[in-house]
Amino acid sequence: MSEETITEILPPIRHWPALDLKGVDFDPVLTELMREGPVTRIRLPHGEGWAWLVTRYDDVRTVTEDPRFSRQAVTDQPVTRLDRHGTPGRGAVTFLDPPHHTRLRRSVAAAFSAEGVERVRDTSRRMLDELVDELLQDGPPADLTAAVLSPFPAAVLCELMGVPAADRHRMHAWTRLILSSWHGAQAGERAREEMGAYFADLIGLREGGTGQDVACLLGAAVGRGEVTLEEAAGFAVLLQLGGAAVTDNSGQLFHLLLARPALAERLRAEPEIRPRAVEELLRYIPHRNTVGLARIALEDVGIRGVRIRAGDAIYVSYLSANRDPDVFPYPETIDFSRSPNPHMTFGSGPHRCPGGTLARLVTGLLVEALLDRVPGLRPAVPPEHVPFKKGTSIRGPEALPVTW
Numbered sequence: 319m320s321e322e323t324i325t326e327i328l329p330p331i332r333h334w335p336a337l338d339l340k341g342v343d344f345d346p347v348l349t350e351l352m353r354e355g356p357v358t359r360i361r362l363p364h365g366e367g368w369a370w371l372v373t374r375y376d377d378v379r380t381v382t383e384d385p386r387f388s389r390q391a392v393t394d395q396p397v398t399r400l401d402r403h404g405t406p407g408r409g410a411v412t413f414l415d416p417p418h419h420t421r422l423r424r425s426v427a428a429a430f431s432a433e434g435v436e437r438v439r440d441t442s443r444r445m446l447d448e449l450v451d452e453l454l455q456d457g458p459p460a461d462l463t464a465a466v467l468s469p470f471p472a473a474v475l476c477e478l479m480g481v482p483a484a485d486r487h488r489m490h491a492w493t494r495l496i497l498s499s500w501h502g503a504q505a506g507e508r509a510r511e512e513m514g515a516y517f518a519d520l521i522g523l524r525e526g527g528t529g530q531d532v533a534c535l536l537g538a539a540v541g542r543g544e545v546t547l548e549e550a551a552g553f554a555v556l557l558q559l560g561g562a563a564v565t566d567n568s569g570q571l572f573h574l575l576l577a578r579p580a581l582a583e584r585l586r587a588e589p590e591i592r593p594r595a596v597e598e599l600l601r602y603i604p605h606r607n608t609v610g611l612a613r614i615a616l617e618d619v620g621i622r623g624v625r626i627r628a629g630d631a632i633y634v635s636y637l638s639a640n641r642d643p644d645v646f647p648y649p650e651t652i653d654f655s656r657s658p659n660p661h662m663t664f665g666s667g668p669h670r671c672p673g674g675t676l677a678r679l680v681t682g683l684l685v686e687a688l689l690d691r692v693p694g695l696r697p698a699v700p701p702e703h704v705p706f707k708k709g710t711s712i713r714g715p716e717a718l719p720v721t722w
């Protein structure tokens with residue numbers, strides 16, 4: 319416990335419903351929570367009880383990096399949460415603490431490093447060019463999500479994972495079933511099992527191999543006895559599903575660029591600013607609804623004079639950290655020249671997203687191809703008529719109707 323003065327007065331518990339937010343609107347409940355104080359208490363739609371929430375950049379870093387806050391311990395408690403259905407279960411990478419978490423993440427680290435990701439750049443660009451060729455051949459109008467933003471990240475993930483081209487359609491269909499709620503929980507569960515069984519076979523076949531794709535790396539780790547086949551297959555499923563996060567995020571990005579054509583025009587005219595602009599858009603886009611996964615305090619910890627007791631659940635908000643005025647001056651402004659821009663869109667601490675570098679590559683290629691090859695790209699419907707997903711943890715457009 320730190321030496322600072324600890325207050326025992328508990329802040330009120332705020333109910334935080336899942337709002338059906340549109341576009342890149344910032345969640346008004348989160349705005350209120352940020353105004354209320356750096357450490358507040360929340361109740362989410364599902365699970366039980368309440369949890370702490372920290373919203374400031376430095377506190378988010380403290381909680382995510384401090385081993386006194388455990389992810390593993392979440393699986394023992396019915397913590398208040400956004401999702402109706404609990405968690406993907408014990409043993410999943412998202413619910414491990416070091417050293418097991420480190421062991422599993424290390425097994426695939428090479429594929430997601432800057433070098434590993436660079437390895438798929440040329441193939442990815444070719445796959446994207448083909449999709450844009452088809453888009454142009456079919457002519458306007460089109461749904462940009464269905465035509466490009468959904469199939470492209472999925473195909474890049476398949477490439478990195480080592481999924482053979484013949485199986486990619488199946489992989490994409492499973493992904494859609496797992497991530498869409500309207501097919502019902504059962505269909506999603508079945509698809510998850512089928513994808514897991516597929517990866518178990520693929521990894522089993524690559525056991526002892528020396529290739530650089532993720533299936534090979536996992537096969538090698540299983541062969542060395544560092545990772546079980548079950549752990550490897552479960553991890554592979556989560557990695558493959560990560561492609562859909564780019565679909566949703568780039569859906570918000572293009573919705574924003576189409577709704578604010580002056581931003582798109584600048585990016586067309588000044589290609590050299592694109593890498594920094596993509597970082598700024600990643601900072602600004604509200605990637606998810608409410609908050610992700612909780613952590614549990616393993617002992618009493620003081621944060622900004624508030625005692626977080628052993629056993630308490632605590633959430634961080636990467637969205638609010640990205641709007642912290644102490645780190646990002648004028649945080650509500652999209653500033654393509656913002657530098658430095660140490661945003662937390664991909665998280666912080668050991669659970670930081672393994673797909674950050676890949677997501678940057680895919681997003682950068684999408685911006686390049688769609689702005690340069692489709693110069694007249696514009697919305698086919700008014701921005702307020704774009705359908706956005708409802709009831710999902712990750713925010714994004716259902717479809718993005720465009721013309722040119």
Ligand code: HEM
Nearest residue numbers: 411412556557560561563564567663664665669671673677
């Ligand atoms: C723009 C796209 C993406 C965004 C904004 C994003 C964001 C995040 C965030 C905020 C976390 C959670 C950090 C935490 O738990 O504290 C995370 C975790 C994760 N992401 Fe991503 N992600 C994206 C793309 C991807 C991609 C492409 C992959 C596939 C490689 C991926 C795979 C994962 C996995 C497996 C985890 C769990 C990591 C762990 O718990 O150790 N994500 N991501």
